[in-house]
Amino acid sequence: MNFLILYAHPTRSSFNGKLLDVAIEALTDAGHTVEVSDLYNINFNPVAGKRDVTHEVDNGFFKLQIEQNKAIEQGTLSADIIEEQNKLLWSDFVILQFPLWWFSLPAILKGYIDRVMTVGFAYGGGKWYDTGGLSGRKAMLSLTTGGPEQSYTERGINGDIDSILFHINHGMLAFCGFKVVEPFIAWSAAHVGDEGRQEYIDAYRNKLQNIVSEPLIQYPSLADYDPKTMTLKD
Amino acid sequence: MNFLILYAHPTRSSFNGKLLDVAIEALTDAGHTVEVSDLYNINFNPVAGKRDVTHEVDNGFFKLQIEQNKAIEQGTLSADIIEEQNKLLWSDFVILQFPLWWFSLPAILKGYIDRVMTVGFAYGGGKWYDTGGLSGRKAMLSLTTGGPEQSYTERGINGDIDSILFHINHGMLAFCGFKVVEPFIAWSAAHVGDEGRQEYIDAYRNKLQNIVSEPLIQYPSLADYDPKTMTLKD
Numbered sequence: 334m335n336f337l338i339l340y341a342h343p344t345r346s347s348f349n350g351k352l353l354d355v356a357i358e359a360l361t362d363a364g365h366t367v368e369v370s371d372l373y374n375i376n377f378n379p380v381a382g383k384r385d386v387t388h389e390v391d392n393g394f395f396k397l398q399i400e401q402n403k404a405i406e407q408g409t410l411s412a413d414i415i416e417e418q419n420k421l422l423w424s425d426f427v428i429l430q431f432p433l434w435w436f437s438l439p440a441i442l443k444g445y446i447d448r449v450m451t452v453g454f455a456y457g458g459g460k461w462y463d464t465g466g467l468s469g470r471k472a473m474l475s476l477t478t479g480g481p482e483q484s485y486t487e488r489g490i491n492g493d494i495d496s497i498l499f500h501i502n503h504g505m506l507a508f509c510g511f512k513v514v515e516p517f518i519a520w521s522a523a524h525v526g527d528e529g530r531q532e533y534i535d536a537y538r539n540k541l542q543n544i545v546s547e548p549l550i551q552y553p554s555l556a557d558y559d560p561k562t563m564t565l566k567d
Numbered sequence: 568m569n570f571l572i573l574y575a576h577p578t579r580s581s582f583n584g585k586l587l588d589v590a591i592e593a594l595t596d597a598g599h600t601v602e603v604s605d606l607y608n609i610n611f612n613p614v615a616g617k618r619d620v621t622h623e624v625d626n627g628f629f630k631l632q633i634e635q636n637k638a639i640e641q642g643t644l645s646a647d648i649i650e651e652q653n654k655l656l657w658s659d660f661v662i663l664q665f666p667l668w669w670f671s672l673p674a675i676l677k678g679y680i681d682r683v684m685t686v687g688f689a690y691g692g693g694k695w696y697d698t699g700g701l702s703g704r705k706a707m708l709s710l711t712t713g714g715p716e717q718s719y720t721e722r723g724i725n726g727d728i729d730s731i732l733f734h735i736n737h738g739m740l741a742f743c744g745f746k747v748v749e750p751f752i753a754w755s756a757a758h759v760g761d762e763g764r765q766e767y768i769d770a771y772r773n774k775l776q777n778i779v780s781e782p783l784i785q786y787p788s789l790a791d792y793d794p795k796t797m798t799l800k801d
Binding site: 343344346347373379380381382383393394395396397434435436437438439440441443444446447450462480481483484486488489490491492496497499500501503504505508523555558562563564565 | 581629672673725737738742
């Protein structure tokens with residue numbers, strides 16, 4: 334299978350970078366092909382706007398989706414977006430490797446979603462969730478946190494991690510059609526010592542060795558929703 | 568009171584821009600002072616990294632929090648961060664005005680949080696949530712959505728909006744010490760026609776006229792958590 338890893342950390346030699354190394358090694362060893370987009374290294378521009386398209390935009394009322402649609406029709410998306418879209422199309426499985434900053438993606442990775450997952454490519458024209466533009470593929474978050482696991486529970490001070498990650502797992506990945514694998518989380522990675530980090534590395538390698546059969550997060554399917562109200566049928 | 572509005576839309580003439588106009592007018596009329604950070608207009612850099620500080624960083628192992636701490640101690644944060652931190656310190660109330668992109672903040676605004684809310688300023692050294700660096704202030708989200716309200720409910724296809732916004736309201740704003748006012752949401756703003764948009768404008772103006780007494784989102788306080796496990800006491 335073809336794996337694309339989106340890597341979003343300012344330092345390649347960080348623990349996030351170590352997890353990236355582990356993934357490249359474990360997946361390659363298992364016979365997969367791995368491509369990496371190291372967003373800091375390629376100086377990825379995360380700011381969606383007029384530079385996303387090469388045609389002349391409506392300056393009076395610039396609306397991103399309208400211009401994205403025009404760009405898809407005319408082939409006038411900017412080169413950096415097309416390059417990433419081609420990698421996504423090539424992939425069977427996408428891994429997002431990042432430190433959880435402010436309970437979400439680092440801005441450089443959020444901007445990747447904003448800019449690369451354009452209407453007409455990832456969604457739109459009736460395509461979303463099960464029928465999203467990237468359906469047929471899987472995706473998974475691999476992240477490090479600042480706080481320990483118990484602080485990310487329903488009774489923990491930060492709130493339940495699955496609810497926190499819902500806006501990414503469901504709102505970004507499932508929305509585009511990906512089946513979403515349960516995330517890998519290295520809790521409090523900076524504070525567990527070398528031994529604790531080694532345990533994370535071993536656990537991650539283990540998960541990757543069986544990645545094809547790893548459990549998916551279960552969401553209702555489009556057919557479970559009333560097509561008029563887009564709320565769950567009784 | 569001093570209001571700071573963080574505005575994150577590529578176009579000033581958008582409906583988000585109209586809501587910004589309404590806020591400036593209504594708040595000024597009510598005797599408040601308003602300052603705006605128009606992030607697209609000032610070409611705000613949302614990518615947290617080595618350029619956030621002016622001292623020589625540890626290139627072998629760049630860790631953002633460590634470098635932020637050093638920069639706070641030495642006065643070596645970059646000028647654009649200091650400028651925004653000063654605006655935040657001046658403010659009594661911060662409004663985030665943005666289109667909900669991928670169930671979260673546009674990357675340029677996410678990067679504002681990543682870069683400006685540094686350790687030692689917004690949190691750290693025991694300061695977080697109630698005791699966060701910006702405590703004594705209020706904050707509120709004002710946003711537009713693509714989909715209609717019923718799709719953002721517990722049984723709706725996109726999930727419950729309060730749960731979706733939790734990572735921002737609780738994870739970013741409350742974490743830094745803000746008391747968080749219930750958000751203003753213009754549902755499906757692009758699809759409700761001029762009349763529908765006028766209703767949103769009137770409703771928003773209304774909310775702003777009484778903003779000081781608008782209801783807060785209720786979160787447990789620090790004292791409700793066991794200080795050892797940081798989970799809710801029984």
